[in-house]
Amino acid sequence: MMKNLKYSYWTSTIEAFKKNKLALFFLYTIIGLIAFIIIQPYLPNQKSPVAIYIDKATGFQLINRPPSKEFWFGTNSIGQDMWARIWAGTRMSLLIGFTVALWENFIGLMVGLVWGYVRRLEGIISTIYNVLNNIPKTIILILLAYTLKPGVLTIIFVMCITGWLDTARLVRNLVVIIRDREYNIASRILGTPGYRIAYKNILPYLVSTLVLKISLSIPAAIGYEVFLTYIGLGLPVGIPSLGNLINEGRGYITVASLRYQLMIPAIVLSIITVSFYTVGNAFADASDPKNHF
Amino acid sequence: MIKYLLSRILQSIFTLFIVITIVFVLMRFMPVEGYLGEGYDKLDQVQKEIILENLGLRDPIHIQLSKFYNRLIKGDLGVSITYRPGVPVADILKGKIPYSLGIGMASLAISFVAGIKLGTVMAEDLGKMLNRLGNLYIILVNAVPAAIYYIFLQFYLTDIFKLPMLFYVDKPISWILPILSLSLGTTASYALWMKRYMADELNKDYVKLAISKGMPMKDVIKKHVFLNAFVPMVQYLPASILFTISGSIYIESLYSIPGMGGLLVEAIQRQDTPLVEAIVLIYSFMGIVGMFFGDIFMVMLDPRIRLGKSEGRV
Amino acid sequence: MREKKPLLSIEDLVIKFQLKDQIVEVIKGLSLNLYKGESLAIVGESGAGKSVLVKSLIGVLDKNGWIDAGKILYKGMDIAKFKSEDEWLKIRGKEIAMVFQEPMTALNPLRTIGSQVEEAIVLHQGLRGREARKEAIRILEDVGIKDADKLYKRYPHEFSGGMRQRVVIAIALACKPQILICDEPTTALDVTIQAQILKLLNRLQEEYNLTILYISHDLGVVAKVAHRVAVMYKGKIIEVGNVKDIFYRPKDPYTISLLSKLP
Numbered sequence: 100m101m102k103n104l105k106y107s108y109w110t111s112t113i114e115a116f117k118k119n120k121l122a123l124f125f126l127y128t129i130i131g132l133i134a135f136i137i138i139q140p141y142l143p144n145q146k147s148p149v150a151i152y153i154d155k156a157t158g159f160q161l162i163n164r165p166p167s168k169e170f171w172f173g174t175n176s177i178g179q180d181m182w183a184r185i186w187a188g189t190r191m192s193l194l195i196g197f198t199v200a201l202w203e204n205f206i207g208l209m210v211g212l213v214w215g216y217v218r219r220l221e222g223i224i225s226t227i228y229n230v231l232n233n234i235p236k237t238i239i240l241i242l243l244a245y246t247l248k249p250g251v252l253t254i255i256f257v258m259c260i261t262g263w264l265d266t267a268r269l270v271r272n273l274v275v276i277i278r279d280r281e282y283n284i285a286s287r288i289l290g291t292p293g294y295r296i297a298y299k300n301i302l303p304y305l306v307s308t309l310v311l312k313i314s315l316s317i318p319a320a321i322g323y324e325v326f327l328t329y330i331g332l333g334l335p336v337g338i339p340s341l342g343n344l345i346n347e348g349r350g351y352i353t354v355a356s357l358r359y360q361l362m363i364p365a366i367v368l369s370i371i372t373v374s375f376y377t378v379g380n381a382f383a384d385a386s387d388p389k390n391h392f
Numbered sequence: 393m394i395k396y397l398l399s400r401i402l403q404s405i406f407t408l409f410i411v412i413t414i415v416f417v418l419m420r421f422m423p424v425e426g427y428l429g430e431g432y433d434k435l436d437q438v439q440k441e442i443i444l445e446n447l448g449l450r451d452p453i454h455i456q457l458s459k460f461y462n463r464l465i466k467g468d469l470g471v472s473i474t475y476r477p478g479v480p481v482a483d484i485l486k487g488k489i490p491y492s493l494g495i496g497m498a499s500l501a502i503s504f505v506a507g508i509k510l511g512t513v514m515a516e517d518l519g520k521m522l523n524r525l526g527n528l529y530i531i532l533v534n535a536v537p538a539a540i541y542y543i544f545l546q547f548y549l550t551d552i553f554k555l556p557m558l559f560y561v562d563k564p565i566s567w568i569l570p571i572l573s574l575s576l577g578t579t580a581s582y583a584l585w586m587k588r589y590m591a592d593e594l595n596k597d598y599v600k601l602a603i604s605k606g607m608p609m610k611d612v613i614k615k616h617v618f619l620n621a622f623v624p625m626v627q628y629l630p631a632s633i634l635f636t637i638s639g640s641i642y643i644e645s646l647y648s649i650p651g652m653g654g655l656l657v658e659a660i661q662r663q664d665t666p667l668v669e670a671i672v673l674i675y676s677f678m679g680i681v682g683m684f685f686g687d688i689f690m691v692m693l694d695p696r697i698r699l700g701k702s703e704g705r706v
Numbered sequence: 707m708r709e710k711k712p713l714l715s716i717e718d719l720v721i722k723f724q725l726k727d728q729i730v731e732v733i734k735g736l737s738l739n740l741y742k743g744e745s746l747a748i749v750g751e752s753g754a755g756k757s758v759l760v761k762s763l764i765g766v767l768d769k770n771g772w773i774d775a776g777k778i779l780y781k782g783m784d785i786a787k788f789k790s791e792d793e794w795l796k797i798r799g800k801e802i803a804m805v806f807q808e809p810m811t812a813l814n815p816l817r818t819i820g821s822q823v824e825e826a827i828v829l830h831q832g833l834r835g836r837e838a839r840k841e842a843i844r845i846l847e848d849v850g851i852k853d854a855d856k857l858y859k860r861y862p863h864e865f866s867g868g869m870r871q872r873v874v875i876a877i878a879l880a881c882k883p884q885i886l887i888c889d890e891p892t893t894a895l896d897v898t899i900q901a902q903i904l905k906l907l908n909r910l911q912e913e914y915n916l917t918i919l920y921i922s923h924d925l926g927v928v929a930k931v932a933h934r935v936a937v938m939y940k941g942k943i944i945e946v947g948n949v950k951d952i953f954y955r956p957k958d959p960y961t962i963s964l965l966s967k968l969p
Binding site (some may be wrong): 229230233234235237238241242243245246318321322325326329330331332345349352353361365368369372373375376377380 | 404406410411414415532538540544547656657660661
């Protein structure tokens with residue numbers, strides 16, 4: 100009665116994703132944003148994010164100038180160009196976000212594979228997992244960030260240390276399922292290539308879960324960067340990042356004319372995080388076979 | 393059943409030991425200068441050593457650890473060395489915990505009620521507009537870092553509603569903003585969970601049976617779906633309650649609340665080792681105890697777990 | 707036992723489903739009559755559309771399916787045209803009740819079996835509290851659950867598949883329906899339990915003069931319960947007749963092929 104419609108997991112996932120107009124919009128936003136910040140320094144008339152600009156007439160630093168034709172996003176409290184700083188900061192925050200997301204999921208994948216496959220190490224890794232899982236993440240973050248020298252690598256390292264746990268457990272559970280099927284007597288007798296069936300079913304699930312986790316790790320990492328900067332353990336002040344910019348602008352919220360120094364980085368950051376979050380969730384829904392009809 | 397409980401308790405204690413040891417080790421990497429106060433460069437080597445030794449920082453780690461546990465067994469959480477020199481840690485904590493606890497509990501209660509209600513309403517799919525708004529809310533609260541929206545909430549809402557900018561214990565009206573702001577994130581979480589669980593349950597066979605019995609949908613949801621969706625959420629409650637003690641560092645600094653919020657960070661920055669250790673101990677302990685009780689709740693509520701598979705089948 | 711006018715009459719029913727971008731016609735102009743007091747079995751292979759058909763009778767079709775054309779006449783109403791919950795509440799339970807295929811998941815794991823039967827009683831028999839409970843115990847005993855008052859407060863997972871199916875039947879009976887639909891109620895059970903359940907259904911039918919609509923892909927099972935048999939193939943009824951006629955004097959080649967598959 101119902102013909103076997105040709106079903107390809109990935110095609111169906113992409114189709115389901117495409118139906119979500121909002122997610123598509125945000126996806127284009129992300130792509131557009133990334134493309135832009137890569138090109139931005141090479142566009143004509145771009146200023147340096149760290150250079151301090153001086154008013155030629157008075158000799159004073161161009162402090163706290165609101166957005167104008169010269170400085171599209173205005174200047175900050177020591178005369179730096181906000182437009183350049185925002186995009187430099189976005190580059191930095193995205194770099195941190197992507198690096199952390201990729202690394203912690205990579206580590207999680209590796210650990211998960213070993214955990215699930217190598218029986219001898221299963222006990223040890225399980226214990227380590229349980230212990231680390233019970234330690235409040237913030238404590239480790241703060242302690243490590245404080246002991247190590249502030250810098251980009253420190254921040255990335257610190258965030259990766261705790262982020263791999265979830266992915267590791269997920270991967271390990273899947274590996275265990277495959278491993279058990281391999282020894283499944285029935286499958287051996289019937290001669291079904293258990294391996295192949297397991298791979299076909301589980302691999303797509305694994306890949307889509309990883310993609311989901313990576314896309315949600317990015318806004319989380321950016322959030323942590325803001326947090327660490329808030330408590331003074333973030334990047335050194337000299338390196339522009341969205342966390343730093345927000346911190347610098349925080350004090351100005353009460354002064355209407357200076358509010359742009361907080362609003363602009365806050366809006367840019369929010370657009371980034373909302374985009375990734377929406378796309379990530381939309382992908383999760385799209386890759387769920389229940390939604391493939 | 394008892395065996396399971398015992399093994400869980402043992403596992404928890406073991407974890408606690410490891411956590412404390414790790415923190416101890418990490419704290420030892422702090423630069424020595426931090427303990428010596430401001431005029432440290434004026435002290436010569438001998439004087440520095442005497443100070444450090446008096447603080448017990450020169451002992452080998454295992455001695456430090458055993459001293460710590462000895463104190464602990466006697467119920468002594470140590471004495472602060474740099475944050476409030478000479479003041480017992482327990483006193484410092486006693487003064488701060490009530491604030492964080494009070495605000496945290498109030499906001500948790502609100503989140504719980506509001507979140508579950510929102511999630512239920514969204515699962516019932518009563519209207520596209522409602523679901524859209526709900527989703528929008530959840531996305532914004534989850535994606536935008538709390539640090540950002542807390543600031544804007546404080547700024548705009550104090551203006552619009554003429555609320556006080558700072559927290560005062562004796563002015564209840566100043567409690568509103570901090571509690572509400574804090575509750576936003578958790579409300580979104582509960583709403584999302586509830587919606588997901590209920591959506592899952594609605595697809596199950598026993599729901600179809602209830603419908604075919606001739607039960608109106610709203611009763612089906614009230615009497616069958618809601619309970620089943622609610623049970624898996626319960627295990628996270630005890631831990632959440634306990635963690636209200638830790639206080640939000642953002643909220644407390646924005647509204648000048650003298651709670652636990654920034655204490656850990658400041659303690660680490662001031663290298664007040666006893667204080668840090670005590671706080672870490674308490675937080676880890678709470679996390680472990682919270683999960684433990686969460687598991688017990690689950691067992692109590694779900695007859696499948698409680699009665700186990702070994703009890704005879706009829 | 708058979709009155710001239712059918713209790714339930716399906717006329718040229720068409721049911722369609724939306725799958726991805728395609729619309730599939732699952733029931734293709736089906737007509738069938740059900741008479742009061744009889745036991746009518748619908749047989750067919752998996753995928754013939756049997757479940758879809760009966761789900762449409764109580765309005766629990768999956769969300770992507772709908773009735774496109776045709777009538778379902780029952781007591782002067784055309785069920786096929788029902789849209790709102792209020793309309794369906796007139797039918798579900800008290801007129802038509804259903805026994806599902808999968809006893810392991812048909813009951814709410816977090817509530818006692820007694821309470822789930824009692825719920826149906828409160829809904830349809832207007833009893834409450836102690837009286838409802840007494841009646842629930844009576845029905846549970848009636849379906850073969852001994853010591854029902856002791857087992858009342860037990861939970862579904864404490865029962866075996868066969869016992870759970872009895873509970874499901876008890877729930878259906880508690881609604882005091884005119885028509886009882888059994889959607890492959892024994893498929894998930896093993897053979898010995900199967901026989902018990904079939905015996906139970908037969909007894910209940912005689913005792914309560916039930917009208918039963920029995921779905922199965924298993925002709926052997928059908929032979930034990932049905933008075934009449936309708937053979938379904940690809941969304942249509944291709945042959946209807948008395949049990950004996952179908953088995954000994956089948957007319958349609960498909961029916962013959964089905965019979966030939968019996969051991």
